[in-house]
Amino acid sequence: TQLLEQSPQFLSIQEGENLTVYCNSSSVFSSLQWYRQEPGEGPVLLVTVVTGGEVKKLKRLTFQFGDARKDSSLHITAAQPGDTGLYLCAGVFTSGGSYIPTFGRGTSLIVHP
């Protein structure tokens, strides 16, 4: 059983369209992170949200942390082919003095020109 459920699993859209991907959990996390992974590479951090209800924007990307800190969404406006990749959410908990991200399976996004 996955601690974090991401939906949809796959998304194929045309350039210029808007999209939203979701990350849901029954657990409350200290914070939640979104990463993007391109083929053949490791994930790269996009954003960290900490406070319930927090909204962060990164150019055309808008990230929201749920009020109860159990879920999050990523909204992309006017998607571009360069947005293609695997989007991973990670719930962060603290243990042994470290911050431990636990990942969902990801949403694979393809943006067609």
Add this chain to the structure above:
Amino acid sequence: DAGVIQSPRHEVTEMGQEVTLRCKPISGHNSLFWYRQTMMRGLELLIYFNNNVPIDDSGMPEDRFSAKMPNASFSTLKIQPSEPRDSAVYFCASSLGQTLTNEKLFFGSGTQLSVL
């Protein structure tokens, strides 16, 4: 900084052989993580170290898996003997582990392991 460096990038081996994956974290980072990624299970945490000490290895699937961090600049993940179901991409990541809001994992490019 060169980032997290993993080697080899690709490893093809036969069932029963020993496999050793290597990782050099970013200098100054005090936390190191080993993850495994497959289509079916996504990115799974295998083990993590804090200041070179293994903190939690509960994600290591079996006794065939072992990991060491002899110093702050080097870690290995060993599989002995390897099995076809171990085929996956293995990632190493490091972080400063400072504060919750600044915490950021830096991943290597991964090792693509194929066990035939």
